[in-house]
Amino acid sequence: MCGITGWIDWEEDVTRQGAILETMAATMRYRGPDAKGIWLTPRVAFAHRRLMVIDPAGGAQPMAYTSGSHTYAITYNGEIYNFRELRGELETRGHTFSTKSDTEVILHAYVEWGEDFTRRLNGIFAFALWDEQRQRLLLARDHLGVKPLFYAQRGSAVIFGSELKALLAHPRVQPEVDRDGMADILGASIIRTPGFGYFHDVHEVRPGYQLIFERERTRVNQYWSLRSAPHPDDVETTTQRIRDLLKDTVKRQLIADVPVVSMLSGGLDSSGLTALAAEEFRREGRQLETYSIDFVESDEYFTGNDMRPSLDAPWVTRVAEHAMTRHHTVTVDTPELLENLLVPLYAHDVPAMGQIETSLYLIFKAMKEQATVALSGESADEVFGGYPWYHYEEILNINTFPWLAMMRRRRSLSSPPRLLSEEVMQKVSPFEYIARRYQEALAEVPRLEGEDAEEARRREIMYMGLTRWLPLLLDRKDRMSMAVGFEVRVPFCDYRLVEYVWNIPWQMKTVDNIEKGILRRALQGILPDDARMRRKSAYPSSQHPSYIKGVCDWALQILNDPNAAVRPYINVDTYRAFANKDNPVLGQDFGIGPLERLIQLETWLKEYHIRFV
Structure with a gap:
């Protein structure tokens, strides 16, 4: 890299x-x-x-x-x-x-x-x-x-x-x-x-x-694109093909002349890759090193939701012991998160995500001390349809990107709060812009003649995830890893696997009535059954009150500055209401993402000397 x-x-x-x-x-x-x-x-x-x-x-x-x-x-x-x-x-x-x-x-x-x-x-x-x-x-x-x-x-x-x-x-x-x-x-x-x-x-x-x-x-x-075609294989053949592709891909991606480790969250995707990689290491008489992230006092302040129903730590231990890896937990505290909140901005050169990137940067920084390359389970949810928004029927026919519909569903909102100034709303028309981008994506979907309406709609949603959501996560992974000179490989992005899974019918993808059911079958015998059947849980984040307070205080400093570069572009009252909450609804509803982005936006406008044309 x-x-x-x-x-x-x-x-x-x-x-x-x-x-x-x-x-x-x-x-x-x-x-x-x-x-x-x-x-x-x-x-x-x-x-x-x-x-x-x-x-x-x-x-x-x-x-x-x-x-x-x-x-x-x-x-x-x-x-x-x-x-x-x-x-x-x-x-x-x-x-x-x-x-x-x-x-x-x-x-x-x-x-x-x-x-x-x-x-x-x-x-x-x-x-x-x-x-x-x-x-x-x-x-x-x-x-x-x-x-x-x-x-x-x-x-x-x-x-x-x-x-x-x-x-x-x-x-x-x-x-x-x-x-x-x-x-x-x-x-x-x-x-x-x-x-x-x-x-x-x-x-x-x-x-x-x-x-x-x-x-x-x-x-x-x-030179390459997804092509829709009938899926010719039965469940057993499909399961074996996925297992074979994963084994081959992991073996290829372990090739390096420097130390290779694996990320391990205890979720299905990273656990499956870790188990396969650990097996390859054992054949060579080596022990795989694995890494996970946690936050100070996470067990005390954790509150589950439909995106993240459970803590990772018990499952990390379960899989590390099963795969016989030498495991390291990188525990992150509030001061580190706040001190590095601008790292994503400088890495992307535009305002980016907040602690979901900062914490990734911190774990990569720790991993870099012992290795140069890591395997990651990124993209399995996009390839196999693992996110909740693939599974809620009411989201299927909402005429926008499914993760946006999912966010509105979680917040019980008919429309999001107005974060931008009236002048900016009139100038850039963000809702119209999103609608245009959505129609562009729809027009690209490779159709399958004769496919029924529900399957065709699921194909559309899968395409959105692969082409408009996954790139956000791949950008995040690339910038945060390369910010410390560290290479992260993503076996689930092997194009052969993506091509094959693309045409697997939805009922087969969700066999056994669970998200990514076909992947779970492919990992049978590779993972212990309890870990293999663990429900999807998203990448972790700190819910510590000290972090929420730190971000709110930082945001209020910007909002209280009459010369802040960001003021002409935002609805100051909306942001101030968010940041002034003693126990922000942001913490459970919107997260503190809007405030983290506000902080990055202010710095970007000033330090990059941005001119709007």
Whole structure:
């Protein structure tokens, strides 16, 4: 895992702009703390910050390869899990390699198979590849969008980077936000629109896409997408296929030249991966290290709800003992959460989630002390339909994103409280913006001819989760892990598994009348039955009164400042009513997310010198 950045320019000689390139790369030094490199030609400026995971000695980047009179170069972030198979196939075709890295395999795969080579990759990746002879830049991103990649076209230049801050460090990209950006950041913060880059005329390479930039034209190729088709297998065959895919995926994703550990919440997803990984470790005579997070006095202040019905700790112990792992619990207290509340903002370069990201950052920081790579159970709920909103009948036909409908259901509200100022509401029309984004998502859903209405609607909701909700969580995982130079792998995002499960009928997905029933069957014999049948419980958060008070006090400081940058954009009275509550309804109803976001928004407007255009 690394940070990549750079640009091409069809008109200017970029060899004289090395200082700008160095500055862009330096913004992401935490993504790649182990090494750095640049590659400059008159047309191309590539930079790389490296986190050493595979072939520490030979995988330096940017990497160039010359074959005859043809030169190719790449700057790449990610892991290719099938690179050994690809390398073997390429060697049979006459290719020779000077390193043991997957980076070199990507270059040779492009030389051998051309633009279509991306279809052969199984992994998490984002890269920029330059073909000198054809004067062609190729930007590509993995199937589900685990690794980020942003770009902007400015005049004769195409500028790119793993994070927005790298682009903002280039003088041609300014911190300007247009109407859609305002609507998204201020009013649609829990929807992630594919391809949207927040800042004016800044874009994200969409998952499963590659962009080819040539002097005279730009081409957009979708190399992977979900395809709807009848599911041919019975329950037993389906169960076995899922089990086989998971075993193969976990085995592939344990490959590294650095220590690998596993996250363990005691939930079905992380527990299943942990058990499979621990088995692989035992075959090699090793013991897997696992990590979970907890909060000071969590047992005293915990209150369950439909998203999080139970504490994790007892189940973590149960699974760790079953899998025979060496377990570590990272316990977080209020001061740490408050001190690091702005970390998500600086990692995303836009206001983000609050402690749900901060606590993740803190556990990764602790894990980094002993390891460089971890497995995570992220995305199983999106792939298999695990969230409550997949299961409430009244949400099925509400004409919006299902998690928004779920939030309204939990709060017993016909409409959310007005958080934005009247001026902003009129200018950006956030409800209309959300409705437009919802219709865009609906239009993309791959339909299955002859499917009944209920199954078709469930397919729509599953598609929303995979393409508009999951990216939020993948962004969170990437930014919080890479903020400490730590790689997190997500086996449930293996595109082969996602493709297969996509077409499993809902009744089979929920076999045994429980969410993710087919996954639970696949893990039979791998997990103890009580842990295997534990109901879905969301990622934990602190409910400690001291944290709620700390956030409320911080928010009130901003609200009481007549010169606060955020004042023109918010409904001050609504926020003040939230923050003044002695025992906020926020704690159980809205959470303290709106106040955490208010704090980040104030800092963002000031420190990023945001201009609305």
